[in-house]
Amino acid sequence: MGEHVLVTGASGRNGAAACARLVALGLPVRAACRHPERVPVSEVEHTRLDWDDPETHEPALRGVDRLYLIVHERLRNGPEIARAFVERALRNGVRRFVVLSALGVETAVGTPLHGVEQAVRELVPDAAFLRPNWFMDNFTGGRYHRTITEEGVIRVPAGDAEVSFVAVDDIAACAAALLAADTELPGGHLVTGPGALGFADVAAEISAASGRPVRYQPLDLDDPDLMAELGVPGADPRMARTLFSRVLSGGEAVVTDTVRALTNRPATSFPTFARQHAAAWS
Template sequence: MSATTAMTDPASASAAVLVLGATGTTGSRVVSRLTVRGHRVKAAGRRATPVEGAEAVRFDWHDPATYEGALDGADRVYLVAPLDSATPADVMLPFLERARASGVRRAVLLSSSAIPAGGPAVGQVHQALPGLFDEWAVLRPSWFMQNFTGDHMHARSIRAEGVILTAAGEGRVAFVDADDIAAVAVHALTDVRAPGTDLVITGPEALSHTEVAAVLAEVTGRAVAHRPLSYEEMRDHLAASMPLEYAAMLAGMDRANARGAEDRTTDTVRRLTGREPRSFRDHVLAAAGGTEPTLSARVL
């Protein structure tokens, strides 16, 4: 469906869109875009943080007692998996069964370009989704540009040491801006016809981490370098701050990137939204200039 022919589903006008992870990188942007368009939104999170224009509700994947209140009155849901879990299907699939029973008819899942249906982690949820809902989509974005400018470990190491640590070698990745992911998500949630497929979302160009470091250095005037690690070194580095199984999975994704797994671009953003995706340079310029909406002045 093209952006020029897509229309908002009128049947959903009085029902709510439940956005999980509503204060997160993509969730906050999805909430903002939906409320600006006049949609009723339930912004869900562990602390039910107030969000302008939306109804804040408490939701915790590991507390089924929070499910009913979050689902009440919602007919669509934006799904963000629990963080740092290598087996999110364990809690997500029982929730989705309840969501279907409560009247949710459309589900849009945030996954990753690195994880196919049936793959590890959220790939198991991707595989099950078409059997649970007639209306669905799986967003499979490439790695986020915000990883280098937000509160991700890469951004923190750039600020503290001027380095990016990866096991990706010189493999290229078509990094994508979270705002472009959110724009696609809103179309998937509200267009008359659900995509009914997975959508690989990328930025306009594939860059190595060395090239990313060069752009950051040029725009900010700071010394930034990419320091390649082996798979084992990256796994152990990550395991200092997360479960070993999850660290091994992330380091494995880096190793796949070194072999070219993410060296591709797609037309998904342009096809669904009618505009070109933001380039990494433009993203960094916005972050450095303080115009990136979720970033503070300390970012770069």
């Protein structure tokens, strides 16, 4: 294994976690993103990769035989980016492709991630697609974290529905396992936590771990002020309504054993995650 594993989006939480997992397996890693100085893993080769600057693509792929492709889910031109980059990767001799996708993307026709999957699959029929559920880590950063620490509340239009939240580190471990495997494991891999729980349960677990009282405030999916209640006033509500409609229908409660199957260890439970990250809410 003299050639590198290339991880795109390496300064993001999924990319950085994957770099750390690959390094732990002893694989040579090239971490690529627009700002490689922001990659929080030192034992990797850092390189600049800007989707809008094709001059950075060839150097990133030179000497690479395995690729973990992370294209941001909201990039409208994500499918075009993926197609062009994978075509170049194939010309450069990349032989293993793992793509970060999302649970339910196969039915989300018209979304950028659906297009990314389709583009890669047409070029690389034996590519592997990681389709994780909601990240547990959403509660340790971003707007959910902000309302937890500032107001002691989690606000979402999810009713009593349950979600099989998964830890980003578990997703990274699955990606590393797929990239390091001796044989291809193509197709979609649904990645979830070991059980499903509601947002009230999440609030209770964060309260227990941090000592900070946190409550769940369910919102009305049809509220005209939904996006303001979610902390993003003025934003288009269609994506949020589509997402939470799936949650309310039970579509995010599915539980799989993918983490154990790929990594030979159980997926992280939310209580364990909350204890490990209690300082984030203090």
